[in-house]
Amino acid sequence: MRRPVDLAKASRLLNHGPTVLVASAHGGRRDVMAAAWNMPLDFSPPKVAVVIDKSSYTRELVEASGEFVLAVPCAAQIEMVVGVGNSSGRELDKFARWQIATEPAARVGAPLIQGCLAWLECRIYPEPHNQQTYDLFLAEVVAAWAEDWAFRDGHWQDLAPPQRALHHLGGGNFLSTTGPLLRARG
Amino acid sequence: MRRPVDLAKASRLLNHGPTVLVASAHGGRRDVMAAAWNMPLDFSPPKVAVVIDKSSYTRELVEASGEFVLAVPCAAQIEMVVGVGNSSGRELDKFARWQIATEPAARVGAPLIQGCLAWLECRIYPEPHNQQTYDLFLAEVVAAWAEDWAFRDGHWQDLAPPQRALHHLGGGNFLSTTGPLLRARG
Numbered sequence: 001m002r003r004p005v006d007l008a009k010a011s012r013l014l015n016h017g018p019t020v021l022v023a024s025a026h027g028g029r030r031d032v033m034a035a036a037w038n039m040p041l042d043f044s045p046p047k048v049a050v051v052i053d054k055s056s057y058t059r060e061l062v063e064a065s066g067e068f069v070l071a072v073p074c075a076a077q078i079e080m081v082v083g084v085g086n087s088s089g090r091e092l093d094k095f096a097r098w099q100i101a102t103e104p105a106a107r108v109g110a111p112l113i114q115g116c117l118a119w120l121e122c123r124i125y126p127e128p129h130n131q132q133t134y135d136l137f138l139a140e141v142v143a144a145w146a147e148d149w150a151f152r153d154g155h156w157q158d159l160a161p162p163q164r165a166l167h168h169l170g171g172g173n174f175l176s177t178t179g180p181l182l183r184a185r186g
Numbered sequence: 187m188r189r190p191v192d193l194a195k196a197s198r199l200l201n202h203g204p205t206v207l208v209a210s211a212h213g214g215r216r217d218v219m220a221a222a223w224n225m226p227l228d229f230s231p232p233k234v235a236v237v238i239d240k241s242s243y244t245r246e247l248v249e250a251s252g253e254f255v256l257a258v259p260c261a262a263q264i265e266m267v268v269g270v271g272n273s274s275g276r277e278l279d280k281f282a283r284w285q286i287a288t289e290p291a292a293r294v295g296a297p298l299i300q301g302c303l304a305w306l307e308c309r310i311y312p313e314p315h316n317q318q319t320y321d322l323f324l325a326e327v328v329a330a331w332a333e334d335w336a337f338r339d340g341h342w343q344d345l346a347p348p349q350r351a352l353h354h355l356g357g358g359n360f361l362s363t364t365g366p367l368l369r370a371r372g
Contacts, residue, residue: 009356015222016353016361017203036201039225041237041320049235049322051227075368082370130316134227136235138320156355167202167353167363169342170195174368175202177353177361182261184268184358 002103005118005144009154011040013072013118013144014048016156016177018165019081022050023069023102023110024061032094032113033058034085036168038070046141048122053135057089062137066124067108071116074150075176076162082172107143117165118146188289191304191330195340197226199258199304199330200234202342202363204351205267208236209255209288209296210247218280218299219244220271222354224256232327234308239321243275248323252310253294257302260336261362262348268358293329303351304332 005013014020019036033056041047048070052059062068073081080098087094094100102111108121122139130136150157164176191199200206205222219242227233234256238245248254259267266284273280280286288297294307308325316322336343350362 012356015356017205017222017225019203036203037225037227039203039223039235039237041223041322047320049225051225078368079370134233134324136227136324138322154356155359156361166368169367170198170201170340172369173341175342175363175365176368178364179361181355182264182352182360182362184265 001148002145003148005146005151006154007046007141007144008044010046010120010141010144011043012154012156013120013146013151014038014040014070016165017167018072018177019168019174021071021073021081021084021113021116022052022058023071023113024058024065024067025109025111026061026065029061030095030111031057031061031089032084032100034081041138048120048139048141050137051135052137062124063131065109067110068122068139069105069108069110069112070120070122071113072118072165073116074163075166077115078166078174081166105143112145117150117163118144120144187334188331189334191332191337192340193232193327193330194230196232196306196327196330197229198340198342199306199332199337200224200226200256202351203353204258204363205354205360207257207259207267207270207299207302208238208244209257209299210244210251210253211295211297212247212251215247216281216297217243217247217275218270218286220267227324234306234325234327236323237321238323248310249317251295253296254308254325255291255294255296255298256306256308257299258304258351259302260349261352263301264352264360267352291329298331303336303349304330306330
């Protein structure tokens with residue numbers, strides 16, 4: 001079941017470096033793309049950084065709306081993740097093509113992609129120099145969610161292979177993060 | 187054996203989201219810290235982004251020198267990674283405390299930490315607003331290296347558990363990325 005994540009723990013949803021989906025909406029249009037180039041940027045308020053290429057339809061909708069949702073997909077969604085990463089929302093309706101179901105977000109207009117592990121609703125900081133020069137978007141996380149079987153009490157749970165996060169090596173090849181949990185002894 | 191990585195493939199060293207070490211040096215002083223908050227920023231020239239807190243000794247050396255090396259450590263180095271992440275170079279010599287051996291880099295003054303899987307020699311872009319407001323450093327990768335058994339011909343290899351990259355969940359807990367390699371069917 002999807003439950004709110006304490007904003008103080010929101011950085012942990014991205015801390016291990018998973019590939020995310022970037023969902024956006026503006027004026028009745030919407031898009032979703034994949035983004036391996038993302039990271040947490042701060043704890044409080046939680047902030048994120050993500051690279052969104054100038055050529056993407058997502059870029060247009062994000063700049064117009066000032067908002068996006070980052071969703072953490074899992075291995076079971078690999079076909080969709082690669083598909084939305086290798087196509088353009090200007091040329092096809094990705095939601096129809098990959099039968100992507102969505103739910104409304106709480107605080108932004110961009111949708112929550114169903115089947116993912118976690119979601120971060122984000123509002124961008126207007127930073128035109130970063131956006132123009134580096135395709136870099138910095139944003140505040142204004143709401144966060146996770147499936148309670150995947151992330152609970154501020155911690156990722158031990159997940160079965162189809163539910164594990166995806167880590168893009170490049171060229172359409174992914175690894176997943178797996179246990180056993182590693183800890184330094186001291 | 188450590189070999190040069192084609193700069194066009196350098197982004198792949200970080201693409202899967204591993205925790206890195208940030209090594210720095212200036213005026214005979216040096217430091218190393220851990221940084222889960224890093225990502226590739228561009229392919230050509232290769233660029234990276236990394237968050238370096240204002241309170242860190244690394245920050246002082248990076249701002250003074252304009253350079254750093256990102257190194258990708260492996261599971262066998264977890265004690266050192268956590269140790270250099272939880273201590274300050276102002277209070278102890280981390281290199282002595284964790285018996286960290288180094289080699290000189292090719293194009294920057296910061297050292298290459300031995301025992302890691304890969305290294306990116308970086309020169310920062312002067313972006314005082316990002317540095318001050320977000321603790322965010324953007325840099326060009328001017329040289330890259332990898333152990334040839336770990337990353338070869340532009341691809342990460344199938345690694346034994348002690349050689350796998352570390353992905354920090356937060357709170358000193360890590361997962362490692364493991365195969366089997368996942369690919370979309372198409």
